[in-house]
Amino acid sequence: MNNTLSEKTLRYNDKGNVHMDFHGATNTTIEFIIKKYGVNIMNDIFKKVGNNVYADIKKHIQSGNIEMLAKHWKHFFDREGADYSISIEKDEIILTVKRCTAYEHVKKLVGAVSPNFCDQTIKTNEAIAEGTPYEITTEILGEASCKQIIRKRL
């Protein structure tokens, strides 16, 4: 396992305090959009986030540099205090989230988390990898736990 990352800077390199309540607003948004417009529209919005907001990570993946995604994952899961492990190889990165603090925070705020809450991860990941030589799969392991893998397409 090699967890050393290059010095390249993230496009969005947030610092300072973390406002976890935004995850509650994400949950509200997911429920609102799905109820009014359907799950496909919600997924289209996540696709736009993956393709456009994360255009820089996508560009790196397109050119074969998947390290930037690992750097992104590490930076933001650290900022949010999640319990995770990450294995970084040249052509494969495995992120195992043992305790997702976003999910847990929403559960604490509203009790019942949207069953589509994790679609933000699944669909955004898919869009980031779309059209690149890599795929990103997201497997939900249980409540507040998942495995995200980026590897070369077969």
Add this chain to the structure above:
Amino acid sequence: MIPSDHFTRFYNEVFKFLEKQGEEDLENYWLEISKNQEKHTLKLFKEKGLAGMYEYWDHIRIEENCDLDLKLEPNKLELKMNVCPSLSKVQDNDAEPMKRYCDHCAGWIGPIIDKVGYHLVYDVIDRKKPQCVLKIFKDKEESLKEEKNAKLLMGWPGKEL
């Protein structure tokens, strides 16, 4: 996970979709967000009035890394946003910003302030600049007078301009 740090960029994508559907769709969403925000504000605002509002935005100032000044007076709360992190992030974005991004703030705050019986004057000043001034009055007449000084006055569901 879309990191909480990136929520506003996700929000921006949602606004762009809803704006294409129509004004009513956008306003219904702001009202949904407003309902969500009631969990964090309504009890505090009802019980402590302007002091409760000061408490809430002071917490937001720290947690959302805002450069803002808060001034509490007996009959008025003034919030001067010097650098709004929300619009700043939407502008520092590889996706295109929604041109009326600022409107959502009055869109969710206004209905809550109405509900607790206070009077909001929301001056966005310029939608392209991450700064605004929000004033909340106990007295309606005072708020109506203040509206005349606003450079770009915002309305919200329930208060059409």
